[in-house]
Amino acid sequence: xxxxxxxxxxxxAAQVLTGAEAAGFGREWTGHYHWTPLAVARPGSTxxxxxxxxxxxxxxxxxxxxxGNTGLNGGTHAEGALMLSLAxxxxxxxxxxxxxxxxxxxxxxxxxxxxxxxxxxxxxxxxFGAKGSAMVGGFLSTNAGGSNVVRHGSARAxxxxxxxxxxxxxxxxxxxxxxxxxxxxxxxDLMIGAEGTLxxxxxxxxxxxxxxxxxxxxxxxxxxxxxxxxxxNRVQAGSGGAVEAFEFMPARYMDRxxxxxxxLACPFPPQPVNILIEIASTRADESPSALLEEILGGALxxxxxxxxxxxxxxxxxxKLWLMRESAAEITFTTPNLVDTDVAFPLDRLxxxxxxxxxxxxxxxxGAEELVIAHLGDGNxxxxxYPTRDDAGLRDTIRAAVAEEAVAxxxxxxxxxxxxxxxxxxxxxxxxxxxxxxxxxxxxxxxPRGILNPGKTLP
Amino acid sequence: xxxxxxxxxxxxAAQVLTGAEAAGFGREWTGHYHWTPLAVARPGSTxxxxxxxxxxxxxxxxxxxxxGNTGLNGGTHAEGALMLSLAxxxxxxxxxxxxxxxxxxxxxxxxxxxxxxxxxxxxxxxxFGAKGSAMVGGFLSTNAGGSNVVRHGSARAxxxxxxxxxxxxxxxxxxxxxxxxxxxxxxxDLMIGAEGTLxxxxxxxxxxxxxxxxxxxxxxxxxxxxxxxxxxNRVQAGSGGAVEAFEFMPARYMDRxxxxxxxLACPFPPQPVNILIEIASTRADESPSALLEEILGGALxxxxxxxxxxxxxxxxxxKLWLMRESAAEITFTTPNLVDTDVAFPLDRLxxxxxxxxxxxxxxxxGAEELVIAHLGDGNxxxxxYPTRDDAGLRDTIRAAVAEEAVAxxxxxxxxxxxxxxxxxxxxxxxxxxxxxxxxxxxxxxxPRGILNPGKTLP
Numbered sequence: 045x046x047x048x049x050x051x052x053x054x055x056x057a058a059q060v061l062t063g064a065e066a067a068g069f070g071r072e073w074t075g076h077y078h079w080t081p082l083a084v085a086r087p088g089s090t091x092x093x094x095x096x097x098x099x100x101x102x103x104x105x106x107x108x109x110x111x112g113n114t115g116l117n118g119g120t121h122a123e124g125a126l127m128l129s130l131a132x133x134x135x136x137x138x139x140x141x142x143x144x145x146x147x148x149x150x151x152x153x154x155x156x157x158x159x160x161x162x163x164x165x166x167x168x169x170x171x172f173g174a175k176g177s178a179m180v181g182g183f184l185s186t187n188a189g190g191s192n193v194v195r196h197g198s199a200r201a202x203x204x205x206x207x208x209x210x211x212x213x214x215x216x217x218x219x220x221x222x223x224x225x226x227x228x229x230x231x232x233d234l235m236i237g238a239e240g241t242l243x244x245x246x247x248x249x250x251x252x253x254x255x256x257x258x259x260x261x262x263x264x265x266x267x268x269x270x271x272x273x274x275x276x277n278r279v280q281a282g283s284g285g286a287v288e289a290f291e292f293m294p295a296r297y298m299d300r301x302x303x304x305x306x307x308l309a310c311p312f313p314p315q316p317v318n319i320l321i322e323i324a325s326t327r328a329d330e331s332p333s334a335l336l337e338e339i340l341g342g343a344l345x346x347x348x349x350x351x352x353x354x355x356x357x358x359x360x361x362x363k364l365w366l367m368r369e370s371a372a373e374i375t376f377t378t379p380n381l382v383d384t385d386v387a388f389p390l391d392r393l394x395x396x397x398x399x400x401x402x403x404x405x406x407x408x409x410g411a412e413e414l415v416i417a418h419l420g421d422g423n424x425x426x427x428x429y430p431t432r433d434d435a436g437l438r439d440t441i442r443a444a445v446a447e448e449a450v451a452x453x454x455x456x457x458x459x460x461x462x463x464x465x466x467x468x469x470x471x472x473x474x475x476x477x478x479x480x481x482x483x484x485x486x487x488x489x490x491p492r493g494i495l496n497p498g499k500t501l502p
Numbered sequence: 503x504x505x506x507x508x509x510x511x512x513x514x515a516a517q518v519l520t521g522a523e524a525a526g527f528g529r530e531w532t533g534h535y536h537w538t539p540l541a542v543a544r545p546g547s548t549x550x551x552x553x554x555x556x557x558x559x560x561x562x563x564x565x566x567x568x569x570g571n572t573g574l575n576g577g578t579h580a581e582g583a584l585m586l587s588l589a590x591x592x593x594x595x596x597x598x599x600x601x602x603x604x605x606x607x608x609x610x611x612x613x614x615x616x617x618x619x620x621x622x623x624x625x626x627x628x629x630f631g632a633k634g635s636a637m638v639g640g641f642l643s644t645n646a647g648g649s650n651v652v653r654h655g656s657a658r659a660x661x662x663x664x665x666x667x668x669x670x671x672x673x674x675x676x677x678x679x680x681x682x683x684x685x686x687x688x689x690x691d692l693m694i695g696a697e698g699t700l701x702x703x704x705x706x707x708x709x710x711x712x713x714x715x716x717x718x719x720x721x722x723x724x725x726x727x728x729x730x731x732x733x734x735n736r737v738q739a740g741s742g743g744a745v746e747a748f749e750f751m752p753a754r755y756m757d758r759x760x761x762x763x764x765x766l767a768c769p770f771p772p773q774p775v776n777i778l779i780e781i782a783s784t785r786a787d788e789s790p791s792a793l794l795e796e797i798l799g800g801a802l803x804x805x806x807x808x809x810x811x812x813x814x815x816x817x818x819x820x821k822l823w824l825m826r827e828s829a830a831e832i833t834f835t836t837p838n839l840v841d842t843d844v845a846f847p848l849d850r851l852x853x854x855x856x857x858x859x860x861x862x863x864x865x866x867x868g869a870e871e872l873v874i875a876h877l878g879d880g881n882x883x884x885x886x887y888p889t890r891d892d893a894g895l896r897d898t899i900r901a902a903v904a905e906e907a908v909a910x911x912x913x914x915x916x917x918x919x920x921x922x923x924x925x926x927x928x929x930x931x932x933x934x935x936x937x938x939x940x941x942x943x944x945x946x947x948x949p950r951g952i953l954n955p956g957k958t959l960p
Contacts, residue, residue, distance in 0.1 A: 474685055481668070
């Protein structure tokens with residue numbers, strides 16, 4: 045094929061994988077999607093990414109950008125398409141401690157960013173379970189969230205500048221490190237979360253924050269979400285907004301954890317609502333752990349808390365976090381499940397869970413459900429385990445979750461994006477004018493429709 | 503004219519101003535721009551805005567949306583165009599204290615938002631000098647900044663949802679109140695800061711934050727920007743990131759203030775760098791004022807501070823703020839000036855000011871300069887007062903400021919936008935591929951080019 049020959053000539057034959065070499069790229073780790081890519085291109089620089097896109101654009105070849113491939117919605121599905129791996133663009137181009145910014149290429153792994161920041165006494169606050177594999181380009185293209193969004197925002201809020209290769213190979217340089225920059229349309233945020241359908245992110249300027257002088261971390265058990273949200277407000281008020289994470293693990297999650305990872309079993313009899321809470325502060329004059337203990341002590345006296353454990357050491361803190369970070373492992377025990385990612389205004393979470401439990405019982409009596417939530421953001425990962433392997437039933441459950449979410453003013457995709465799996469939901473629930481505008485922008489920036497075709501847009 | 507007749511039929515003759523009635527809309531308050539609009543339409547609802555746009559689109563009439571008309575860059579210049587006033591869309595549709603959101607129409611004045619939030623024990627943190635006139639639609643369309651950006655971000659960071667009328671009258675409903683919502687392209691942020699060239703913002707869901715239990719506010723005098731930035735880091739670290747404002751007023755600003763508003767004269771002999779600093783906290787267990795005093799006390803002992811005053815009452819706090827909020831009044835004493843709005847990484851501010859002073863002395867010996875800055879954001883308002891009324895000289899100075907800003911990795915528009923006055927700067931300094939992408943998006947969303955034509959895009 046002339047296209048692949050030209051590609052080899054441009055970036056080197058060793059960086060164009062086909063056949064068995066490419067086959068390993070043809071699946072999502074959940075097992076939900078499998079495909080056979082045309083080939084996998086592994087350019088080593090922005091200029092080479094641009095060259096790949098020029099060739100693909102001229103040949104009309106579909107291109108699916110891929111980073112750590114840790115997505116959950118089929119966003120890198122690439123049947124017959126060229127997969128464009130950003131893994132070799134893995135340089136940290138620089139870190140400026142004075143301006144608290146780091147310039148990282150698309151293939152830098154999230155955990156490496158954490159390490160690089162820590163060496164400078166700083167923190168890159170985005171974090172989630174897949175941090176050991178997820179890459180900059182991927183977490184920006186999906187506007188990933190995770191466990192620290194309640195304080196630091198999603199990926200979008202942590203990105204100051206971008207470098208993007210467009211469908212035809214033009215390089216758009218938006219690499220500012222400024223916090224204020226009103227020079228024209230917000231193209232940065234348009235590219236973030238576009239799931240590789242408008243351009244290929246090759247590098248970014250990311251915000252860092254000062255390393256806290258200390259953390260206060262606790263696991264607390266309460267009887268209801270209402271009490272938990274009251275507690276969130278108390279801790280926010282009492283700590284001056286220092287809550288970094290507020291993660292909800294229901295009793296069923298704790299049971300599953302105890303079964304599958306006994307060493308991470310809940311240290312007290314699981315309550316209906318168990319919350320991992322963490323506060324952090326740069327203040328050297330007081331201990332966040334002591335402050336958290338004091339605030340929780342007040343809540344205990346008020347009868348709000350059933351049980352609680354405060355981490356007394358970094359090792360104990362890590363252990364509490366491992367309970368939460370085991371979520372994917374604990375959830376994805378079978379491909380025959382329905383994983384969802386919905387968000388709500390905080391005052392409507394409980395209603396959703398009640399409605400969904402009732403509805404699942406009708407759709408598939410005997411089906412189990414598992415919930416884990418970034419509660420501080422109103423973001424629930426609701427998973428259903430149907431009693432039988434039935435794609436139609438899975439679609440019905442998925443549609444029901446989206447319907448209940450939208451009916452309560454929620455979103456059918458909080459932080460995982462749309463990809464392939466939520467295209468029908470987009471068609472059903474996204475504002476039709478917004479869809480028209482999205483299509484107009486897609487046509488304007490990628491007129492041949494070669495960038496991650498069939499994703500995001502229904 | 504058939505168009506105006508149709509317009510009167512649609513929104514009522516009383517709401518279509520022409521001739522002398524419309525003439526009052528034909529100027530910017532700075533006196534920099536004057537124009538004669540075709541007419542001024544004052545629709546009273548989103549549906550009426552849509553009707554106006556349908557008519558204008560069919561007739562090919564240019565439409566310039568206008569709110570409080572407090573802009574500084576000619577963004578509402580409307581020679582021969584229909585001005586679309588959003589002032590009658592002035593309802594606060596609702597406030598939800600539990601989710602800390604307010605839904606406000608485009609014509610709601612910023613100060614009214616402050617009042618409405620305060621009644622619910624909450625704060626809408628965006629604030630700047632023109633708050634008594636600026637409206638929601640305007641501060642979103644320009645992504646306005648102001649004095650609390652260092653903690654709460656610009657307008658974009660405070661907006662969760664939008665309602666937008668497109669060029670052809672379609673209504674795009676993006677009115678979510680969610681903090682996490684990854685359902686397709688970020689059309690909200692594309693519309694924010696687009697200066698009315700892509701759509702007309704008619705309503706928004708805005709974030710509120712809890713009212714602080716107290717403020718700590720001080721005016722401090724130090725010898726250099728370097729010391730001031732060291733102080734900013736100290737107060738941020740010592741307060742756990744509680745700095746709400748960090749505003750720079752140089753000695754020359756203080757002199758001007760003492761001359762023009764003697765009641766607001768600096769309470770100590772002005773130092774080279776005078777900073778208004780404010781911290782705030784929701785914590786009831788400590789006084790931000792005492793905490794600030796303690797941190798500043800340490801800095802005083804370390805010899806960093808020349809002089810300082812801490813506000814001991816709300817009245818004293820208001821007086822310190824009035825010193826800062828008088829900036830526009832003090833700056834715009836003559837239309838024959840060059841006002842600019844540039845931003846830098848914090849470590850390059852001082853270099854810019856040195857270079858610019860030297861450069862102005864060459865361009866126009868004897869010209870004065872005045873600086874005021876949102877220092878915590880690296881955002882400087884640099885104003886030059888040329889010795890003669892010479893439009894060419896003004897353009898040369900403006901171009902020099904932009905050139906020096908860009909050379910230091912800065913932006914030529916931090917928070918005021920592009921409008922008319924910075925179009926040549928956009929042409930000279932904006933990444934050319936970004937300009938092409940902006941043009942492609944403009945053509946896709948407003949193919950007839952009727953929305954605020956001639957603005958933002960060079």
